[in-house]
Amino acid sequence: MADAGPARETGPVLSPVPGSPNVTVSPELAELAAAHGVATRYENSDQVEVAVEQDIVVAVLAQLDVDAGTPEAIRRELAAVRRARASAELPPTLVVRAGQERDLGRTATVELEDGTLRDVGTALPADLPLGWHHVLTADRRIPLAVVPGRLPAVPPAWGWMLQLYALHSAESWGMGDFGDLRTMASRSAAELGAGVLLVNPVQAVAPAHPVERSPYSPASRRFANPLYLRVTDTEAFRLADGETRAKVRGPAAGGELIDYDAVWTAKRDALTLLRPFDPRPVELDEDLREFATFCALAEVHGSDWREWPEPLRAPGSAEVAAAREELADRIEFHGWLQRLCHEQLDDARRAARVAGMPVGVVHDLPVGVHPGGADTWAAREVFAADVRVGAPPDAFNQQGQDWNLPPWRPDRLAEAGYGPFRDVVRGVLQHADGIRVDHVAGMWRLWWIPPGEPAGRGTYVHYDAEAMLGVLALEAHRAGAVVVGEDLGTVEDAVTETMHERGLLSSAVLWFQRDWDAPDQPFVRPAEWDPDAMASISTHDLPTVSGWLGAEHVRVRSGLDLLTRPAEQEYAEAADERRALLELVAREHLPDDDLVVALHALLASAASRLVLTAPADVIGERRQPNLPGTVDEYPNWRIPLPVTVDGFFADPRVRAAVAPLAAARPLPRS
Numbered sequence: 001m002a003d004a005g006p007a008r009e010t011g012p013v014l015s016p017v018p019g020s021p022n023v024t025v026s027p028e029l030a031e032l033a034a035a036h037g038v039a040t041r042y043e044n045s046d047q048v049e050v051a052v053e054q055d056i057v058v059a060v061l062a063q064l065d066v067d068a069g070t071p072e073a074i075r076r077e078l079a080a081v082r083r084a085r086a087s088a089e090l091p092p093t094l095v096v097r098a099g100q101e102r103d104l105g106r107t108a109t110v111e112l113e114d115g116t117l118r119d120v121g122t123a124l125p126a127d128l129p130l131g132w133h134h135v136l137t138a139d140r141r142i143p144l145a146v147v148p149g150r151l152p153a154v155p156p157a158w159g160w161m162l163q164l165y166a167l168h169s170a171e172s173w174g175m176g177d178f179g180d181l182r183t184m185a186s187r188s189a190a191e192l193g194a195g196v197l198l199v200n201p202v203q204a205v206a207p208a209h210p211v212e213r214s215p216y217s218p219a220s221r222r223f224a225n226p227l228y229l230r231v232t233d234t235e236a237f238r239l240a241d242g243e244t245r246a247k248v249r250g251p252a253a254g255g256e257l258i259d260y261d262a263v264w265t266a267k268r269d270a271l272t273l274l275r276p277f278d279p280r281p282v283e284l285d286e287d288l289r290e291f292a293t294f295c296a297l298a299e300v301h302g303s304d305w306r307e308w309p310e311p312l313r314a315p316g317s318a319e320v321a322a323a324r325e326e327l328a329d330r331i332e333f334h335g336w337l338q339r340l341c342h343e344q345l346d347d348a349r350r351a352a353r354v355a356g357m358p359v360g361v362v363h364d365l366p367v368g369v370h371p372g373g374a375d376t377w378a379a380r381e382v383f384a385a386d387v388r389v390g391a392p393p394d395a396f397n398q399q400g401q402d403w404n405l406p407p408w409r410p411d412r413l414a415e416a417g418y419g420p421f422r423d424v425v426r427g428v429l430q431h432a433d434g435i436r437v438d439h440v441a442g443m444w445r446l447w448w449i450p451p452g453e454p455a456g457r458g459t460y461v462h463y464d465a466e467a468m469l470g471v472l473a474l475e476a477h478r479a480g481a482v483v484v485g486e487d488l489g490t491v492e493d494a495v496t497e498t499m500h501e502r503g504l505l506s507s508a509v510l511w512f513q514r515d516w517d518a519p520d521q522p523f524v525r526p527a528e529w530d531p532d533a534m535a536s537i538s539t540h541d542l543p544t545v546s547g548w549l550g551a552e553h554v555r556v557r558s559g560l561d562l563l564t565r566p567a568e569q570e571y572a573e574a575a576d577e578r579r580a581l582l583e584l585v586a587r588e589h590l591p592d593d594d595l596v597v598a599l600h601a602l603l604a605s606a607a608s609r610l611v612l613t614a615p616a617d618v619i620g621e622r623r624q625p626n627l628p629g630t631v632d633e634y635p636n637w638r639i640p641l642p643v644t645v646d647g648f649f650a651d652p653r654v655r656a657a658v659a660p661l662a663a664a665r666p667l668p669r670s
Contacts, residue, residue: 025054028074033057035081036064037410037462039445045394045490052459059450060459063384064411090142092415094124094135095467097149101126109136110144130474132422143417147470148477151503154609155358155668157195158661160188161536161614163625164199164228165215165258165637169645171232173250174263178344179230180645181361182351187649189355193662196359197352198436198484198612200540201366202228202345203427206303206373207268207295207334211260213637214626216366216438217405219303219373222427223291224341226334227264229271233347234340236274247273257638271340275333282335287378287423290315292334294374296327304372315378345431352433356667359482359610360433365424367439368405382412382420388449389442393456394490400447400455401628407446410463418471425472429479435472436534440485440504441495443468469502484534484610488512500532508535508608510599511542520576523584526606535608537599537617540625545596545617549578552622560633596620597656604660611661615641615648618657 025033025040033040038060041051058068067073088105096102102124110118111134124135124144133144162184167176169183181199188194203218204225205211211227212219231237231248240248248270251262284292293315294305301308311319324331352360368389369375376383383406391401413421428435437443444465449458476483484505487496496506513524529535537545543553551574558567581599585592590601596618603611616625621642627634641648648654 024051025057026071026074028071028078029054029057029068032066032068032074032078032081033061035078036061036066037445038064039460039462042392042460044392050392053457056450056453056457056459059453060387060448060461063387063448063450064409064461090135090137090140092142093417093467094142094144095418095464095470096124096128096144096146097470098128098130098146099126099149104135104137106137110134111136111141130477132474143419145418145467145470145474147474150501151473151476151483153503154482154505155195156609156665157357157359157667158604158611158613158658158665159194159196159198159357159359160184161198161540161612162200163540163614163616163637164202166616166625166639166641167645168640171230173231173266174252174255175227175258175260175640177228177230178341178348179233181228182344182348183645185348185352185357185361186355187645189352189357189667191649192655192658193665193667194658195357195665195667196362196434196610196612197357198362198534199364201364201438203366204291204295204374206298206370207264208298208303209261209264211264212303212370213260215364215637217368217370218366219294219298219370220291220375221366221369221424222287222375223338224345224431226271226337226341227260227267229267229337229340229344231267231270231274233344234271234274234278235280236271236276236278239279240274240277244273244277255640257635258640260638271337272333275336278336280339282332282339284331284335288335288338289331290378291374292331292338293320293324293327294377295334296330297323299330300327304370305377306372313377342431349431349433357433358668361431362434362436362482362484363428363432364436365428365438367442368403368407371404371406376406379420382408382416384409384448386451388455389446390449390455390458391447391489392458400449400458402449402455407442407448407461408463410461414464414467418467421468422471422475425475429475429481432479432481434482434484435476436484436486437472438486440487440499441491443472444492444495465498469498469504473502473504488539496530505609506530506533508533508606509539509542510535510537510603511548520580522580525584525588526602526608529606529608531607531609533608534610534612535603535606536612536614537603538614538624540614541628543624544614544621545599546620547622547624548574549595550622551575551578553624556627556634560627560630562629594656596653597660600657601660604664611665613658613661615654618654619643619648619651620653 030040040057044050061068066077104122107122110120113131113133128146130146135142135144164176164181167180169180172180185197201215202225204220204223206219251266305313311317349361385406388402389405389407390403393400445460445462447458448461485499487506499506508529515522554570554574557563563570585598590598592598623639626636
């Protein structure tokens with residue numbers, strides 16, 4: 001998901017929001033909006049400043065419980081803002097970098113996370129340890145996060161961008177699983193010299209049909225997806241009697257596309273059968289108990305809690321309490337599934353380390369959650385539940401983008417001590433050596449689309465990026481993990497610059513590494529790419545290597561009537577891009593008898609610390625994993641690799657393509 005344009009809060013207004021009445025924002029409304037982080041103007045992808053219309057600003061402020069519907073209401077709300085500023089109150093949460101002092105303006109005590117009390121006078125000292133602490137004043141207890149200023153350097157490595165569901169083996173049931181992940185980690189390092197493995201999001205979806213296919217719309221970002229469990233790798237299967245084990249069967253093998261419903265039905269039934277054979281009790285802490293309760297209710301009432309009977313929509317209701325008693329076995333079952341996920345994810349991570357991967361397994365963090373999922377059910381007060389996140393109009397998406405994901409409220413995040421964000425990051429990093437943050441610019445700002453409006457009629461809402469980055473850095477430091485931010489598309493320069501200052505890697509993709517000011521947009525030499533980046537040829541939202549070289553992306557979009565220009569023009573542009581890329585191959589003095597190998601040799605020469613490729617790219621798959629702008633028109637997230645895991649490692653095309661990568665970034669010797 002790519003942002004569409006950097007924000008600019010000053011300067012002349014050159015264009016109104018498309019499709020909206022030209023009603024300008026008053027100075028008082030602009031001041032009120034700025035106080036709450038709501039943009040009244042921004043710069044679009046064409047570097048034209050766009051004015052946000054008054055009704056959109058008012059609607060977005062309403063989602064933050066700010067009444068701006070009348071001039072009197074604006075004056076009243078603005079007076080409250082000014083009073084708060086004059087009071088010099090401390091913010092609801094303090095996030096400071098290690099080694100920096102912070103004036104408090106009042107006498108305070110710091111309660112360290114180990115319970116130690118330390119009198120600090122009227123300023124936080126520079127020698128506070130990293131961690132989650134509290135500042136105690138005469139009348140307040142304020143969360144304090146002391147965070148690292150910079151993360152350690154990332155070692156150079158090459159590896160895979162893995163769409164895990166697309167794998168298949170003799171042991172997995174109709175789609176890739178955590179066992180396949182373990183195999184890919186160990187064999188990629190041992191046989192091919194890979195040092196990093198980036199995995200698509202494996203966060204939990206609701207356990208109800210139809211099963212959510214998109215890994216970027218999970219029900220929860222705090223828990224794992226049991227759909228990826230390998231049933232036969234569980235302790236319960238090992239302890240089951242022969243008769244029970246004989247009943248455990250996966251879905252029918254084969255099929256051109258992955259059938260998520262069939263896979264989940266088979267695994268759910270098999271694991272239900274096996275549960276009695278695992279003697280270990282399941283301990284449910286409060287968060288897991290709530291998530292498991294959602295799962296049990298979803299099995300009965302469907303995946304979207306907004307469509308449940310009214311009394312069940314509130315986790316604290318008497319009806320939910322009664323349901324917990326009635327569904328106790330299923331709640332325990334879903335808690336058990338999470339333990340199995342933890343065990344198998346840890347096995348995969350351990351396999352990567354044992355095999356000598358210097359970076360290891362990196363997990364992908366999606367930008368949001370399903371609006372009717374477990375996270376919004378459990379903590380809806382932290383979300384702007386009626387808002388959808390997306391992107392404003394640009395050249396590629398002229399109507400804007402609507403991702404149908406509810407954003408966090410920045411004010412509620414701060415009031416909660418950034419605990420919800422911390423818990424999400426922890427949930428990913430507890431089984432990972434690194435984290436890739438999808439749409440990392442969302443830690444600075446997100447495009448909010450208010451209720452009833454199309455994607456193009458929204459505005460940016462700003463977040464405290466210093467706090468968000470600090471929390472991310474602290475949790476990554478504690479986990480010893482690397483952090484990659486997906487900053488593709490048009491984003492503010494401050495996003496990439498700040499990430500680099502803090503030791504986070506940005507993203508670089510061959511298709512976008514061009515001199516856009518040049519008339520023919522020639523590709524930039526990989527040796528000139530950003531060294532503090534994770535580089536690749538393509539992504540899951542772009543054509544595969546073979547698909548791009550063969551203009552498959554034009555053919556598919558033309559067939560689905562998704563083109564905004566004549567097909568002949570699109571084909572001509574694709575041919576020009578291919579020609580420019582071949583010129584780059586020639587300038588780098590690389591053989592072009594096999595263009596897949598040539599492009600991987602180009603990638604190998606990149607200055608970037610990490611270089612990744614996809615199994616689909618080296619095996620010659622023409623279909624891309626996801627086609628933005630489609631749902632059921634294209635088989636998004638359902639395309640399996642054309643070979644098994646064993647067949648993949650035996651394929652000479654794989655070894656030929658990755659040979660230059662392995663030569664440029666060999667595994668360190670033990």
